[in-house]
Amino acid sequence: MISYLDLLLKLTIWFLLTSDISLANIIIGAIVCVLLPRKLTSIGKLQDWFRALVEVLIAIPQAYFEAIQIMLIPHKQERIKMERVKPGRTPGLIFLDIFIITFTPKTIVLKYHEEGLYEVHRIQRKKTS
Template sequence: MMGHLLLRLVIWLLLTASLSPANLLIGLAAAWLLPWGVGARTPLKEVAKAMGSILLAIPQAYGEAFSIILRPHPREAVVRQEGAPDRPPGLVFLDIFRITFTPRTLVLKSRSNGGYLVHRLCPRRGPCS
């Protein structure tokens, strides 16, 4: 239970980008009041791996934001991004959060076989991957 509360608080802090005491209290209240899912247990190793990929996405998000500012991305595409099938809902949420966290991508749909439909902004030249 404590791990879920901490995970929710970390996600709140990533979304709001503020460590003020008021924001911490609001985040703690939101983390506590959100419904607690009952379902398949998610291995801690998998959660740690997903959180690590989210932390690695932070510098990538800054890089993509600067690239959008400096070089506009006029093209767009909807692509399929592979994902592991039969992932617990918590890990699917973390995958979607990681993909959507970066400025050039947005998850449109989560597929039942583990993939995602992702809307991407593409540079003027080059591949849209």
């Protein structure tokens, strides 16, 4: 089941990169996803994948909300914060976490540290004193 989720993740990324859902692109994407090398690592729990899917579904309206906020209200303060990777994450889930963080307009992952940390850049409204 997990290998199907990995394949689905790769195919979803293919569709996001190509912005094309034609039959020819689906076939090409499926072939590319099958041919991509797989790294043999610990298999992520199915529960973690469903949790990640829920996070993606939450991130979509959040991204629109943040984009509107940025257009209407100036966000002039920046900060960089180190965030810890959730324990027991597979490389696929770590990639999905980075994608979710970067998907929202106010945040971007600058670097992933092998020690299990994300370097996250955030913008926010200037705090009034």
